[in-house]
Amino acid sequence: MAVVSVLLPLPLPEAFDYVVPPELTLGLGDVVEVPLGQNLRIGVVWAVKPDSDGSNLKPVKSRFASPPFSHALRQFIDFAARYLVTPPGQVLAMVLRQPEALGPGPFERLAVATGLRPDKLNEARTRILECALKPIPRAALAKAAGVGSGIVTALLKLGALEEIERPVDLPFGTPDPTLPARPLSEMQADAAYMIAKAASAGGFSPFLLDGVTGSGKTEVYLEAVAQALIARPDEQVLILLPEIALTQAIVARFEQRFGAAPAQWHSDIGAAQKRRTWREVAAGRARIVIGARSALFLPFAKLSMILVDEEHDGSFKQDDGLRYHARDMAVARAKFEQATIVLGSATPSMETRLNADAGRYQRLLLPSRYGVALLPDVSLIDLKESPPERDQWLSPVLVQAMAETLEQREQVLLFLNRRGYAPVVLCRKCGHRMKAPDTESWLVEHKYSNRLVCHLTGFSMRKPDACPNCGAEDGLVSVGPGVERIAAETTERFPDARIEIFSSDTAHNPQAVRELVARMEKGEIDILIGTQIVAKGHNFPNLTLVGVVDADLGLKGGDPRAGERTYQMLSQVAGRAGRADRPGRALIQTHYPDNEALQALVMGDRDAFIEAESLGRAAVGAPPFGRMAAMHIMAQTDEAVDAAAQAASDALFPADGVEVWGPAPPPLAMIRGWRRRRFLIQSSKEVDLSAFMAAWRSGFRVPGSVRVSIDMDPYSFL
Numbered sequence: 156m157a158v159v160s161v162l163l164p165l166p167l168p169e170a171f172d173y174v175v176p177p178e179l180t181l182g183l184g185d186v187v188e189v190p191l192g193q194n195l196r197i198g199v200v201w202a203v204k205p206d207s208d209g210s211n212l213k214p215v216k217s218r219f220a221s222p223p224f225s226h227a228l229r230q231f232i233d234f235a236a237r238y239l240v241t242p243p244g245q246v247l248a249m250v251l252r253q254p255e256a257l258g259p260g261p262f263e264r265l266a267v268a269t270g271l272r273p274d275k276l277n278e279a280r281t282r283i284l285e286c287a288l289k290p291i292p293r294a295a296l297a298k299a300a301g302v303g304s305g306i307v308t309a310l311l312k313l314g315a316l317e318e319i320e321r322p323v324d325l326p327f328g329t330p331d332p333t334l335p336a337r338p339l340s341e342m343q344a345d346a347a348y349m350i351a352k353a354a355s356a357g358g359f360s361p362f363l364l365d366g367v368t369g370s371g372k373t374e375v376y377l378e379a380v381a382q383a384l385i386a387r388p389d390e391q392v393l394i395l396l397p398e399i400a401l402t403q404a405i406v407a408r409f410e411q412r413f414g415a416a417p418a419q420w421h422s423d424i425g426a427a428q429k430r431r432t433w434r435e436v437a438a439g440r441a442r443i444v445i446g447a448r449s450a451l452f453l454p455f456a457k458l459s460m461i462l463v464d465e466e467h468d469g470s471f472k473q474d475d476g477l478r479y480h481a482r483d484m485a486v487a488r489a490k491f492e493q494a495t496i497v498l499g500s501a502t503p504s505m506e507t508r509l510n511a512d513a514g515r516y517q518r519l520l521l522p523s524r525y526g527v528a529l530l531p532d533v534s535l536i537d538l539k540e541s542p543p544e545r546d547q548w549l550s551p552v553l554v555q556a557m558a559e560t561l562e563q564r565e566q567v568l569l570f571l572n573r574r575g576y577a578p579v580v581l582c583r584k585c586g587h588r589m590k591a592p593d594t595e596s597w598l599v600e601h602k603y604s605n606r607l608v609c610h611l612t613g614f615s616m617r618k619p620d621a622c623p624n625c626g627a628e629d630g631l632v633s634v635g636p637g638v639e640r641i642a643a644e645t646t647e648r649f650p651d652a653r654i655e656i657f658s659s660d661t662a663h664n665p666q667a668v669r670e671l672v673a674r675m676e677k678g679e680i681d682i683l684i685g686t687q688i689v690a691k692g693h694n695f696p697n698l699t700l701v702g703v704v705d706a707d708l709g710l711k712g713g714d715p716r717a718g719e720r721t722y723q724m725l726s727q728v729a730g731r732a733g734r735a736d737r738p739g740r741a742l743i744q745t746h747y748p749d750n751e752a753l754q755a756l757v758m759g760d761r762d763a764f765i766e767a768e769s770l771g772r773a774a775v776g777a778p779p780f781g782r783m784a785a786m787h788i789m790a791q792t793d794e795a796v797d798a799a800a801q802a803a804s805d806a807l808f809p810a811d812g813v814e815v816w817g818p819a820p821p822p823l824a825m826i827r828g829w830r831r832r833r834f835l836i837q838s839s840k841e842v843d844l845s846a847f848m849a850a851w852r853s854g855f856r857v858p859g860s861v862r863v864s865i866d867m868d869p870y871s872f873l
């Protein structure tokens with residue numbers, strides 16, 4: 156009797172055994188349906204035991220038509236589970252997200268003209284037959300011909316139309332890599348050649364594509380993909396992007412280059428599109444896939460190349476549910492797939508740089524912008540020396556530069572990574588700060604919607620007229636600026652300028668983002684005021700001045716990557732200026748002009764900053780020179796969370812090269828009523844920190860009402 160172990164997409168410690176009924180033959184990776192308790196569940200065959208005693212086991216119910224999971228995908232799932240200290244079923248759940256894509260799938264009924272002409276051919280009938288020369292859904296046919304559906308039915312009966320069934324999920328167009336490409340610069344061509352050579356040879360080969368903003372990394376990607384498609388005609392390519400708002404521009408460039416739209420995978424495509432993408436990816440027919448981080452978990456039949464654009468970007472880290480870093484997991488997946496992987500950035504992460512320095516990744520350099528464009532000139536505005544006027548946020552130096560730019564009929568971008576009007580509202584009588592009721596965070600004032608909003612949980616309330624603490628009327632004041640407040644100040648100073656805010660509040664979906672970007676590109680906006688959403692990827696040829704309102708925002712807090720992140724963010728923002736033939740400049744307002752990250756931006760000396768940052772981190776063994784993990788304990792009451800944290804603490808055991816701090820309340824000590832305690836764990840590189848965490852976690856139990864979550868390589872320290 157054959158027995159199979161089936162992994163289920165549930166947080167269970169291991170796969171369950173089932174007996175294979177005589178009518179089924181099952182192999183590794185097959186997607187099957189099995190009984191679990193009262194229900195049927197979808198799972199994947201993880202092991203096959205040919206001659207076993209299955210007499211006590213329940214039988215597998217059925218096998219899906221979907222192709223089996225590849226060996227590489229199964230290995231990747233096991234690896235990710237072990238690395239992230241999570242049950243493998245939880246990683247599998249990331250892959251099995253479209254159960255509807257497993258079966259033969261929905262079909263639609265279409266009508267098509269048979270060529271038979273009925274005797275009575277009036278005008279309406281003729282129109283219908285003309286519209287049905289190619290198969291068309293019945294409802295759409297009546298509509299297209301502008302007639303009632305009764306006439307369609309009549310023509311079907313007469314045999315002038317026939318009905319056919321077609322799967323709803325059509326294959327994606329086949330990309331044609333031989334279409335003419337733009338001529339590449341020598342540097343671009345060299346980089347593309349190296350990647351293409353590796354892709355043709357096959358095997359795991361990781362690259363860092365280190366190219367300044369505007370150097371044309373996308374052109375390199377396009378050429379590398381073209382070569383990979385030619386060299387490996389049955390294999391697939393995945394492009395991972397940090398922001399779905401950026402996908403449309405890239406999708407359009409791929410479509411232009413290859414004459415067919417690539418498959419997409421991100422939260423903004425509907426369920427039907429996801430089903431189609433999943434099915435076509437699993438079948439190996441979708442050859443180019445562009446997606447956000449979770450596209451990494453698609454069931455590629457054979458993946459030959461992964462491109463991770465803006466690899467340094469923090470949004471590749473997922474911080475709820477399965478906590479993973481899509482860049483790091485992409486490298487792991489490429490290893491199992493024996494694929495080429497390219498990590499592209501103008502400001503590579505320290506992790507990736509270290510790998511390139513050590514020779515683990517091959518480094519490809521694009522040190523200058525494409526064409527005549529030059530990198531912008533960056534200077535600092537010391538806010539102590541030229542402070543803004545009272546209750547204003549733009550220093551006279553920046554205002555002057557804005558006036559000059561507008562006079563030249565060029566565009567200005569003001570950057571402030573803070574949504575809303577003011578980050579804090581407090582009572583000037585009693586000092587009370589407006590706080591979310593169940594979360595340890597200040598409420599942000601939004602003037603346009605006239606609400607106080609918690610950006611963490613989405614809680615919002617009308618701004619009260621009186622202080623809820625002391626009752627003082629008109630006591631509440633807005634402290635500090637958000638983009639709305641900067642827009643108000645800018646409007647006052649430049650009443651004739653066309654001013655827009657670009658944040659997730661004003662551009663809440665990709666369509667709105669596209670529209671705003673298009674208006675900026677067309678020159679319909681003079682001053683754009685934006686949060687980090689403006690920093691990435693966009694090309695505004697007439698933008699020549701970037702003003703950073705507060706460079707100091709990201710420098711505070713206990714995050715070991717604060718300096719690096721500030722540097723990356725600001726050089727991305729500054730990189731929006733002067734991308735075409737007009738030179739650009741960036742003015743950065745700060746109270747700390749001596750800060751190393753800011754000095755490096757001014758000097759254009761990225762490597763000096765990285766050098767200093769490396770020394771600092773290496774000295775304390777911080778990532779990437781050491782490993783880090785976090786363990787969060789969460790419960791609904793202080794007593795419960797403290798008791799569980801104590802249990803975790805008691806289960807700790809000494810291990811060489813591992814240091815543990817905590818438990819302590821993190822800055823966000825409560826979210827949605829969940830009290831939080833945190834351990835931070837740091838180890839040397841040689842330690843298998845995942846194994847340590849797994850051993851520790853298995854050494855204590857907590858009540859069902861307590862949550863314990865482990866975050867390997869944490870990026871958030873809130």
Ligand code: ADP
Pocket residue numbers: 337338339340343366367368369370371372373374525694
């Ligand atoms: P990056 O992603 O490195 O910031 P992009 O790929 O967006 O840069 O390219 C910057 C600009 O230069 C774009 O407008 C792009 O169309 C243009 N460009 C880059 N390479 C070429 C090329 N080989 N031929 C024509 N235009 C190019």
